[in-house]
Amino acid sequence: xxxxxxxxxxxxxxxxxxxxxxxxxxxxxxxxxxxxxxxxxxxxxxxxxxxxxxxxxxxxxxxxxxxxxxxxxxxxxxxxxxxxxxxxxxxxxxxxxxxxxxxxxxxxxxxxxxxxxxxxxxxxxxxxxxxxxxxxxxxxxxxxxxxxxxxxxxxxxxxxxxxxxxxxxxxxxxxxxxxxxxxxxxxxxxxxxxxxxxxxxxxxxxxxxxxxxxxxxxxxxxxxxxxxxxxxxxxxxxxxxxxxxxxxxxxxxxxxxxxxxxxxxxxxxxxxxxxxxxxxxxxxxxxxxxxxxxxxxxxxxxxxxxxxxxxx
Amino acid sequence: xxxxxxxxxxxxxxxxxxxxxxxxxxxxxxxxxxxxxxxxxxxxxxxxxxxxxxxxxxxxxxxxxxxxxxxxxxxxxxxxxxxxxxxxxxxxxxxxxxxxxxxxxxxxxxxxxxxxxxxxxxxxxxxxxxxxxxxxxxxxxxxxxxxxxxxxxxxxxxxxxxxxxxxxxxxxxxxxxxxxxxxxxxxxxxxxxxxxxxxxxxxxxxxxxxxxxxxxxxxxxxxxxxxxxxxxxxxxxxxxxxx
Numbered sequence: 001x002x003x004x005x006x007x008x009x010x011x012x013x014x015x016x017x018x019x020x021x022x023x024x025x026x027x028x029x030x031x032x033x034x035x036x037x038x039x040x041x042x043x044x045x046x047x048x049x050x051x052x053x054x055x056x057x058x059x060x061x062x063x064x065x066x067x068x069x070x071x072x073x074x075x076x077x078x079x080x081x082x083x084x085x086x087x088x089x090x091x092x093x094x095x096x097x098x099x100x101x102x103x104x105x106x107x108x109x110x111x112x113x114x115x116x117x118x119x120x121x122x123x124x125x126x127x128x129x130x131x132x133x134x135x136x137x138x139x140x141x142x143x144x145x146x147x148x149x150x151x152x153x154x155x156x157x158x159x160x161x162x163x164x165x166x167x168x169x170x171x172x173x174x175x176x177x178x179x180x181x182x183x184x185x186x187x188x189x190x191x192x193x194x195x196x197x198x199x200x201x202x203x204x205x206x207x208x209x210x211x212x213x214x215x216x217x218x219x220x221x222x223x224x225x226x227x228x229x230x231x232x233x234x235x236x237x238x239x240x241x242x243x244x245x246x247x248x249x250x251x252x253x254x255x256x257x258x259x260x261x262x263x264x265x266x267x268x269x270x271x272x273x274x275x276x277x278x279x280x281x282x283x284x285x286x287x288x289x290x291x292x293x294x295x296x297x298x299x300x301x302x303x304x305x306x307x308x309x310x311x312x
Numbered sequence: 313x314x315x316x317x318x319x320x321x322x323x324x325x326x327x328x329x330x331x332x333x334x335x336x337x338x339x340x341x342x343x344x345x346x347x348x349x350x351x352x353x354x355x356x357x358x359x360x361x362x363x364x365x366x367x368x369x370x371x372x373x374x375x376x377x378x379x380x381x382x383x384x385x386x387x388x389x390x391x392x393x394x395x396x397x398x399x400x401x402x403x404x405x406x407x408x409x410x411x412x413x414x415x416x417x418x419x420x421x422x423x424x425x426x427x428x429x430x431x432x433x434x435x436x437x438x439x440x441x442x443x444x445x446x447x448x449x450x451x452x453x454x455x456x457x458x459x460x461x462x463x464x465x466x467x468x469x470x471x472x473x474x475x476x477x478x479x480x481x482x483x484x485x486x487x488x489x490x491x492x493x494x495x496x497x498x499x500x501x502x503x504x505x506x507x508x509x510x511x512x513x514x515x516x517x518x519x520x521x522x523x524x525x526x527x528x529x530x531x532x533x534x535x536x537x538x539x540x541x542x543x544x545x546x547x548x549x550x551x552x553x554x555x
Contacts, residue, residue, distance in 0.1 A: 048402045051553045073404040084395035088329050100318040101403045143399070 001026045001151055001181040002047060006056035009042050016042040017205040019056065024198075026150075029177040031196030031213075032185040039205040040185035041081055044155050047183070048078035061150050074102070077149035081156045083140030087129030091120060091139055094128060095146060102147040114142045118172065134165040141172070152176060154184040158191060170195055226261040226270065229286035230277055233257050240280050244272050260290065315405040316413035323387065323417025332386075336379045337425060340372075347371045348432045352439070368432040369452055373517065376460065377488055380422060384467025385481030387414040388549065393475040397552060408546040411468060415542055418464045426456060448524030455521025458534035459513070463488055465541035472548035488513070 002024040009016045017039035024030040032040050045051050047060055049069045057064065063071040086094060092111060099107045115121045118138040123131065131139065137160065144152060157173060158166045173195055176182055186192055192199050193213045201209040201216075209216060230237060238250045238259060246267030251260045263269050270287060277284045327333035351367045388411075391397040400410055430453070437443045467484045474480035491513035516530040 045398075050398055050402045070404045070406070073402055076402070078399070078402045080395065080398050082395060084398055086396060088326065097318065097322050098399070098403065101315055101400075101405055103314075103404075 001028070002030070002058070002060050002183060004043075004047075004056065004058040007043065007046060007053050007058055008055040009039075009046060009051070010054045015054075015205055017202075020202070020205075020207060021056075022200055022207060022210065024151075024181050024183055026181055027178065028198060029173070029182045029184070029196045031192035031199040032183060032202060033187065033189065033192045033199050034185075034202035035187060038202045040202060041155055042205075043202075044078070044153050044183070044185060045080075047072075047151075048076050048153050049073040050078075074147070075150045077144030077147065077152045079140045079144045079152075079154045079157055081159065083136050085128045085136060085139060087127065090125050090127050091115070091131070092124045094139065095142060098143050099146050104147050110146060114145050117145065118142045119168065134161045137161055137165070137169065141169070145176070150180055152180055152182045152184075154182065156186060157184055158186070158188065166191075225290040226263065226273070227286070227288050227290045228259040228261055228273065228277070228284070229257060230259065231257065231283045231285060233259055233282065237277065237280055237282055240276055241273060244269050244276060247273075257285075313409070313412075315409040316416060319405075319410060319413025320416035320420060323414055324420045326417070327383070327421040330386075332382055333421065336383055340375055340379060340425060341428070343375055344368060344372060344429060344432065348435075352436070367436070368429065369456065369522065372429060373456065373459070373514070376422075376456075377463070377492065378485070380460065380463050381467055381470075381481045381484035381488065383422065384418050384464055384484060385471055386477040387418060387468050388471040388545070389474040389477045389480040392472075392552060393477070397549075401549075401553060407549045408542070411472070411542050411546040411549055414471075415461075415465055415468050415538075415545075418467065419461050422460050422464060423457060426453065426460070445524065451524045451526050452522050454526070455517045455530070458521070458531060459517050462513075462534045462537040462541065465538040465545070466491075469541040469545040469548065472545045472552075 002022075004023075005021050007020040008018050020039075020043060022030075032043065034040050042051075046053050046058055046065060049060075049065055049072045052066045052069075057066075059065070060072045061075040063075070065072050086097075089097065092115075095111045095114065096107060099111060104110050111124075112121070115124055118141050120135065120138050120142060123135060126135075128136065128139065137157070141154070141157065144154070154173070158169050161169060170191065173182060173184065177195075177197075184195065196213060198211065199209075199213050199216060200207050228241070233252065235252070238252050241247060241259065241261060242250045246263050246269045247261055248264045249262040251262075252258075253260065261269070261273065274284055274287060348368055388397070391400060401407075433444060433449050437446075466487055467480075470484040470487060471477075471480040474483065491511070494512045510529075510533065516533050520527045520530050
């Protein structure tokens with residue numbers, strides 16, 4: 001549904017993105033993850049038909065973004081990072097305007113549907129200038145959905161929302177991803193983990209990793225880690241655990257009363273660990289595996305420091 | 313083309329919620345009203361009522377030249393400044409459709425203002441016997457509309473270069489004033505005379521159209537200035553994609 005080959009964009013001499021090659025399948029939610037300035041917005045703008053790439057090609061729904069830009073734009077719903085709206089229009093007027101430009105059939109009915117979908121029905125007559133940031137974000141999303149696009153491109157769709165709104169919008173995106181291809185950018189890792197079928201990690205304009213969130217974790221996790229919570233954990237217990245065969249390292253977090261136990265690959269030490277804790281006279285409160293979070297993977301992949309700059 | 317109409321409707325309506333549009337309209341009607349009153353009462357006192365609508369239209373041209381840039385300044389600059397242009401340029405519309413729609417919306421509003429000023433010639437017509445020459449008046453208004461169409465097109469073009477509306481407004485004013493004074497320069501130079509005079513903004517209006525003479529070359533002048541400006545404007549809009 002989306003395919004890019006060697007996508008490159010220069011601002012002046014500085015490349016914002018360089019040689020991006022990736023694909024997104026129909027009905028896939030593709031996450032675009034990277035620090036600010038990594039080139040996420042640039043890529044999305046190219047795919048939405050806003051700007052042409054300096055080099056490389058991109059196809060959306062089978063159409064070239066440069067040569068068949070109008071066809072691409074007909075099939076893409078795009079939510080820019082800072083949702084630009086007209087404050088002098090009401091919600092309905094705005095959607096009416098964007099809907100006419102997109103030649104949406106049965107426009108009034110479609111506006112009602114979309115407002116329902118994003119939960120803005122009650123504010124349909126409000127002026128955009130009076131809407132909160134969260135409501136504007138939803139209106140931006142409504143605008144992107146109006147023409148039932150095959151591909152949705154959402155640039156930081158949850159930025160600036162409060163926690164309840166974030167949950168709402170994420171739920172909506174998941175719902176939308178069942179019928180169409182969604183590409184969303186975010187720098188919130190848990191969001192990518194939660195929403196996306198596949199994640200591209202981009203840094204300094206290049207893709208540094210690409211896989212499902214689970215596989216990325218598996219690839220980079222290496223040795224397994226266990227979190228052990230014990231009442232009154234102390235150094236003596238840590239030493240006792242350290243003697244268990246298969247335990248590679250024990251680190252103690254005194255504040256939380258937790259021990260982090262790293263095991264050598266191929267060893268399951270959980271049963272022995274539980275026994276040891278009890279035999280040493282401590283109460284075992286919790287024993288759970290600690291997967292390497294996407295966060296640490298992300299930091300690992302992008303740790304070379306901040307990107308050189310450019311527009312994101 | 314349908315897209316242009318959609319955009320034109322939006323722009324036309326926007327003027328009715330725009331404080332600047334109201335300020336311009338009030339300024340125009342109040343100053344015109346005062347000038348009209350002074351002229352007519354002076355005419356009555358001296359026993360000579362000015363015989364045609366030009367008593368209104370002369371000052372109106374000057375007033376419009378000074379105020380129209382402030383009606384056109386935000387057309388594209390505001391979209392670029394606030395970022396709304398991003399959603400327009402990712403909608404399935406062509407750059408020229410956007411530019412044409414902006415121009416249509418603005419010329420529609422200015423056409424409405426012009427239509428309202430028609431009230432002064434009507435009053436004058438009633439006050440005088442045998443009335444004023446409607447043919448001359450009609451051609452003069454047509455000339456004024458043609459001139460406005462090119463001014464608005466220049467306004468759209470200049471607005472496309474800017475992200476700040478006010479800057480666009482003053483830049484448009486500058487361009488228009490340069491075109492306006494070019495005719496004055498014409499008298500001083502030998503060879504370039506004819507060219508400069510043809511380029512002059514005001515001469516086409518005052519020398520022919522205001523006299524009731526509908527000359528094709530004048531229509532062509534304002535028409536081509538409009539088309540050229542709109543063409544440049546759509547190129548500049550396209551350049552937003554490369555920035």
